Amino acid sequence: MTQPPSAAGQDGAPTRFAPPTQRDAESGYAPTVEPPATAGRVAATFEALRYACLSALADLAVIYTWKTWTFGWLARVLCQVAFFALIGRLLQNPATTDYLLIGSAVVIVTMEAAFVTASSTWERGAGTLPLLVAAPTGPFVVFVGRSIQWLISGTASANIALFVLAPIFGVPLAFPTALAAIPLIVLIALSSYCFALLLAAFVLRVPTFRNIVGNITWWTIGLLGGVQVPVTFWPGWVGAIGEVLPLRHGLAGVRVAIAGGPAATILRDAGLEIAVGAGWLVVAALAFRRLAEGGRRTGSIEFGE
Amino acid sequence: MTSMDLRDGRTLRLPWPRHTGFVAGARLQLAIFRRGWDSLLALVTVPLFTIAFLAITRHAGRTDLTAYAVLAPAVVAVIGMAILTSGEVVTQDRSNGSLELALAAPSRFPIVVVGRVLVVTLVSLVAVVEAWLVAWIVFGVRVPVPHRTAFAGALAVATLATVGTALLMSSVFVAARSARTFQNTISYPLYLLGGAFVPVPLLPGFLHPLCRAVYLSWATDLLRDCLATKPVPDFWPRLGAVAGLGAVGFAAGYAILIRVVDRARATGRVGHE
Numbered sequence: 049m050t051q052p053p054s055a056a057g058q059d060g061a062p063t064r065f066a067p068p069t070q071r072d073a074e075s076g077y078a079p080t081v082e083p084p085a086t087a088g089r090v091a092a093t094f095e096a097l098r099y100a101c102l103s104a105l106a107d108l109a110v111i112y113t114w115k116t117w118t119f120g121w122l123a124r125v126l127c128q129v130a131f132f133a134l135i136g137r138l139l140q141n142p143a144t145t146d147y148l149l150i151g152s153a154v155v156i157v158t159m160e161a162a163f164v165t166a167s168s169t170w171e172r173g174a175g176t177l178p179l180l181v182a183a184p185t186g187p188f189v190v191f192v193g194r195s196i197q198w199l200i201s202g203t204a205s206a207n208i209a210l211f212v213l214a215p216i217f218g219v220p221l222a223f224p225t226a227l228a229a230i231p232l233i234v235l236i237a238l239s240s241y242c243f244a245l246l247l248a249a250f251v252l253r254v255p256t257f258r259n260i261v262g263n264i265t266w267w268t269i270g271l272l273g274g275v276q277v278p279v280t281f282w283p284g285w286v287g288a289i290g291e292v293l294p295l296r297h298g299l300a301g302v303r304v305a306i307a308g309g310p311a312a313t314i315l316r317d318a319g320l321e322i323a324v325g326a327g328w329l330v331v332a333a334l335a336f337r338r339l340a341e342g343g344r345r346t347g348s349i350e351f352g353e
Numbered sequence: 354m355t356s357m358d359l360r361d362g363r364t365l366r367l368p369w370p371r372h373t374g375f376v377a378g379a380r381l382q383l384a385i386f387r388r389g390w391d392s393l394l395a396l397v398t399v400p401l402f403t404i405a406f407l408a409i410t411r412h413a414g415r416t417d418l419t420a421y422a423v424l425a426p427a428v429v430a431v432i433g434m435a436i437l438t439s440g441e442v443v444t445q446d447r448s449n450g451s452l453e454l455a456l457a458a459p460s461r462f463p464i465v466v467v468g469r470v471l472v473v474t475l476v477s478l479v480a481v482v483e484a485w486l487v488a489w490i491v492f493g494v495r496v497p498v499p500h501r502t503a504f505a506g507a508l509a510v511a512t513l514a515t516v517g518t519a520l521l522m523s524s525v526f527v528a529a530r531s532a533r534t535f536q537n538t539i540s541y542p543l544y545l546l547g548g549a550f551v552p553v554p555l556l557p558g559f560l561h562p563l564c565r566a567v568y569l570s571w572a573t574d575l576l577r578d579c580l581a582t583k584p585v586p587d588f589w590p591r592l593g594a595v596a597g598l599g600a601v602g603f604a605a606g607y608a609i610l611i612r613v614v615d616r617a618r619a620t621g622r623v624g625h626e
Contacts, residue, residue: 112534120538127541134551135406138421139413148409256389260397267401276405277412 096185100193107167108197117201125205126213129153132276133217146219151275153210154302155266157233158273158295160202161240162266164195168248169255177252181340188336191245199237206233214306222308229302235318236302239294239325240269246328249335253348269295294328297321374460378468382442386476395433399480402426403487406550407494420580423488423496425550428573430480431515432543436536438477439470439519440526443610456614463520463610470519474512481508496580503588504579510592511572514599518568520606524613548573568598 112121132152136145168191171177180187207230214221247265251258270276272290279287279296290296301317304310342348385392406422443466446452456462488494498504526535544550546560547569553561564570571594578585 116534120534124538124541127545131541131545131550134545134555135409137555138418138551139410139415141413144409144413256391259391259394263394263398264401267398267405271401271405271408277408281408281412 093185093189096183096189097193100190101196104194104196107194108200111197112201121201122205122208125156125209129156129209129213130217133213142218145217147278148276149213149217149219150210150303150306151270151299153213154206154229154233154236154299155270155273155275155295156209157202157206157237158240158269159266160198160205161237162244162247162262163198164241164244165248165251165262165265166258167195167198168245169251169258172252172255178343181343186337187340188245188333191248191336195241195248199241203234203237206237210302219306221306225308225311225314226306228305228311228314232298232301232305232314232318232321235321235325236295236298239298239321239328240266242325242329242332243269243294245332246335249332249339252339269293272296273299275299292324292327294321294324297324374458374462374464375468377460378465379472380468381465382469382472386472392438392473393476395430395437395477396480396483398433399426399430399483400487400491402429403484404491407488407492411492419488419494420496421550421577423484423494424573424576424580426487427481427484428547428549428569428576429544430483431474431477431512432518432547432549432569433540434473434477434480435470435515435519436522436540436543439473440522440536442466442469442473442523443613444523444526452617456618462614463607466523466610467516467520467607470523471516474516474519477515478508478512498580499582500579500585503585504576507572507575507579507592507595510595510599511568511576514568514572514595514602517599517601517603517606520610521602522606524606524609543567543569546570552577566598568595568602571595571598 129149129152133145133149136142136148171180171191171194177187180190183190210229210233211221213219244262244265247261251261272279272282272286272293273295274290275295279290282290297317297320301314301321304313304317390397403423403426406425407419410416410418410422443452446455455465458465485496488496545556546564546567548556548564549569552574553564553570556564571591575585575588575591575595
């Protein structure tokens, strides 16, 4: 069970547009608002995304110092991966140790990406969700950027856990092919993030369930993605669900890379992981649009929980 | 007995379980549980832990370790709730702005907290039933308990020891600035050192002394032995170790909480520091 640390108490983003001044009011000046051109809309979208990312980085700086991240969070991640890897020792099966260590290290990135469900609801708690829905730029753009702190932390945690603990537990790493695991973990982070954004759209309606949804999500993805046991262990229909979830293809690619397998297989797995992530990104965008439209229609986007 | 009459006619109130503050704390915690699911997060993840652990042992063909795989999720959930829910008891009061009122009330605040963490720990025992049920429903596995009385006794003492640890956590977390970071940090180290799944002898040797200082390592070993068919060796001394370490945790937690409360009163910084 894991809950993301809160970044409560952080200062809001700077206001970019000044309200009309008293002189404007006295002179009868009324600015005319014209819809911006396509290039302007694209620029505004990227600007909103940039500010959302900056907000996420500010959150990261509030949540962790380098000391609390290293000696707190990273230490916990290492213990979590070691906890599962040691089960292989209990089973007296070195192959199981290898399997569990790689799976448990890589799933860390999905676990942290699932924190998106919680951090997205912070906007509702802060009362900024109605403002985001009312803004000309769609709220989805903001939510895509506002939780990237988990991508940064998760990618670093998973890679460190994998490459530090593997030698300790005697897991063979076939260098240089094993280094392909690093970009694959980045891809898993992105696809898991896209999937978690979809769930965030639902959790924004019921923020009380934010941590429960996040935890169930990453555990289920891990179970169906081959983290603890190969996907063939489950009945066929269960395995089929895993095919369209994040992590599965990327993790398979990581296992091939660490074993020094063929580059073509690694690239195929990477491609499938990108396709899965892109698919969930589109679905998440639609879910956010529905959230915003439904909220405007019914007036259900209120402040707080 | 909740009070005793002194010779000068005054009545000395004792911190006994029937104390009003204790009951109020217990009732408050029950009301919080009824209000939201978030404080039951540890129980929600029990089925997933159980499925994962059973899948690992069954895939490896080690059905002899089924009892380990079913007990571990329960242990993880009990400790998880001690960390996540009990650990936040005082911190939540502080962020809700109710800590000032709780400290100003006639009841001793640590007694209220003891009532709350006891309820949290008792509710967390649902995880034991949950894990056994998930094993049966999902994998069709029934885990027998050959030493039922010993298992019940060990579980009861382990529960009381967990109350002590939970009290310690709530005290330490309130003294720390970021409770959530602390909570996230200590969970897996505790599962590891407490031998939640893998017994202590299988951990690296340099960790053994540290593991034996954690009541959980004694408790999990004892509970696992109660699930085996052979006689439970050294039952009473091991049960005593669980009780003793649990009592040390309780005393430390109680003392730290009193100190935190006294400091907050003295500095006038009861609310947000």
